[in-house]
Amino acid sequence: MSRIGKQPVPVPAGVDIRVDKKIIHVKGPKGTLDVGLEESISAKLSDGQVEVLRDNDENQTRAYHGLGRALLANAVTGVSEGWSKGLEIIGIGYRAEKQGNEVLFNLGFSHPINFKIPEGIDIEVDSKAGKVVVTGIDRQQVGQVAAEIRALRPPEPYKGKGIRYQGEYIRIKAGKQGAAV
DSSP: OOTTTTSOEEOOTTOEEEEETTEEEEEETTEEEEEEOOTTEEEEEETTEEEEEESOOOHHHHHHHHHHHHHHHHHHHHHHTOEEEEEEEESTTOEEEEETTEEEEEOSSSSOEEEEOOTTEEEEEETTTTEEEEEESOHHHHHHHHHHHHTTSOOOTTTOOEEEETTOOOOOOOOOSSOOO
């Protein structure tokens, strides 16, 4: 058995789960999500928890077993607590400002960058501290939006300027040796 797949997914209070053949509908206080399962994977709801089961022991089926359980657990956490990803903006003059459903980034280019906030995602900006927090109920979408924001100005290796994930470590390179300061 898959170590991840065999663990049941606990359903917290306030979360409603409905299992249709290959789609699991998860509804909670923060919203609703649908999780699709592969053909050889099924789910069973009992005693306030959901068990993800598989039909056979083929390699691909075992991989989908763990994947289906992880996606279901992420959906349950998302609709009950939500997901968030923090970003830090490092650099003199680099800043972000939220304007309606867009975030305006000044990242040292000749023009500001308007980043449109996708539906289902909320972005909080603390311009004084240079922090941006991406929140939402879909873990995959939160991570994708955070990666797109980081890609606007990835951290460079000589001074560390740019946008990085909160807690991300950037190894700083030495630079030129012959230059006298």
